[in-house]
Amino acid sequence: MVTExxxxxxxKKADNEYDKFFSQPLKMLAYSGLISETKKGRSNEYKIIEKxxxxxxxxxxxxxxxxxTIYLEKVLKDSNIWKYFDSFFKIxxxxxxxxxxxxxxxxxIQNTPIKKELEPIRIFNPLLNTLCFKYKKLGxxxxxxxxxxxxxxxxxxxxWRDITKDKSMTRETFNNIFxxxxxxxIKSYKYHIEKTKRFVKAIHKNSEIHRFDxxxxxQAHHIFLSSQFPELADIPENIIAITPxxxxxxxxxxxxxxxxxxxxxxxxxxSKLDSIENDYRNDSNNYSKEHFIEIINIGLGTxxxxxxxxxxxxxxxxxxxx
Numbered sequence: 409m410v411t412e413x414x415x416x417x418x419x420k421k422a423d424n425e426y427d428k429f430f431s432q433p434l435k436m437l438a439y440s441g442l443i444s445e446t447k448k449g450r451s452n453e454y455k456i457i458e459k460x461x462x463x464x465x466x467x468x469x470x471x472x473x474x475x476x477t478i479y480l481e482k483v484l485k486d487s488n489i490w491k492y493f494d495s496f497f498k499i500x501x502x503x504x505x506x507x508x509x510x511x512x513x514x515x516x517i518q519n520t521p522i523k524k525e526l527e528p529i530r531i532f533n534p535l536l537n538t539l540c541f542k543y544k545k546l547g548x549x550x551x552x553x554x555x556x557x558x559x560x561x562x563x564x565x566x567x568w569r570d571i572t573k574d575k576s577m578t579r580e581t582f583n584n585i586f587x588x589x590x591x592x593x594i595k596s597y598k599y600h601i602e603k604t605k606r607f608v609k610a611i612h613k614n615s616e617i618h619r620f621d622x623x624x625x626x627q628a629h630h631i632f633l634s635s636q637f638p639e640l641a642d643i644p645e646n647i648i649a650i651t652p653x654x655x656x657x658x659x660x661x662x663x664x665x666x667x668x669x670x671x672x673x674x675x676x677x678x679s680k681l682d683s684i685e686n687d688y689r690n691d692s693n694n695y696s697k698e699h700f701i702e703i704i705n706i707g708l709g710t711x712x713x714x715x716x717x718x719x720x721x722x723x724x725x726x727x728x729x730x
Contacts, residue, residue: 437462440479468607468644469562474693477542480535489515493539500546502553508536509548537561573706579636586638600642601634611694612649617679625649629659631676632707633668640707645700648680674729677704678722685718697721 438445442458484490496508516528537556540547547556573582605628615623634641656663684695
């Protein structure tokens with residue numbers, strides 16, 4: 409899985425690299441108190457302490473990002489070097505970046521077994537950029553000041569959403585190009601789709617359409633089919649948790665999963681929008697109205713502006729299908 413998803417070499421050829429790949433996050437989780445670490449001979453034994461929080465982090469990249477911002481800031485403040493980062497956030501220029509990097513490397517060399525500059529510098533950019541994105545500050549790319557996007561924080565992942573369709577191009581041609589040329593690792597692509605499905609089902613134990621205990625949601629349905637809109641396949645706002653009957657007999661006519669019932673698609677969109685609005689009202693940060701509007705515009709070919717409110721957006725959907 410690691411070889412296929414993250415483009416790592418085979419484990420037999422890179423024992424040391426895999427030791428770091430697994431041990432470093434385990435050490436971090438132990439330092440944060442989410443798991444325990446016990447020395448057993450030359451090995452470490454780990455046990456889960458906060459299972460709920462571990463599951464929360466594992467559900468999606470964004471949850472891991474939220475955890476990292478809190479963890480990193482606390483470690484830097486406890487280490488009494490947050491003031492250097494705070495100074496850079498206020499003075500956003502190349503000299504300030506160089507000064508911050510120098511002080512960070514010096515601190516690591518003076519307070520850890522690491523005695524060479526290369527390792528601290530490798531860690532510095534991801535650490536800094538994670539915090540810069542949180543505080544909407546400029547970060548560092550290739551040693552220079554740069555704007556940081558969320559996708560810059562993701563490890564070894566193609567940003568499918570950056571690939572846009574030329575309006576003069578047919579949907580079929582675009583899909584072929586998207587899958588055959590832009591996705592160089594199809595297993596990674598499918599992995600992210602399944603991870604997003606698990607995330608949606610973890611949020612909604614019951615059907616998002618009925619919302620009653622009598623209708624447990626065991627299916628994750630693409631409102632706009634992944635076969636027709638592969639660029640939307642791993643976006644949670646395009647996936648709705650429903651029951652098997654709703655999935656195989658309502659969403660797909662006569663259980664033909666390659667076909668979608670347009671009238672039921674409208675119901676799915678309205679229901680998903682309700683979930684997104686409830687999420688927004690509760691300040692849960694699981695969904696984004698803006699992402700949902702992007703999905704609508706791609707799936708329906710509309711040009712709805714991102715500033716519309718929930719009521720107007722619902723009206724636009726109803727109008728389209730009537």
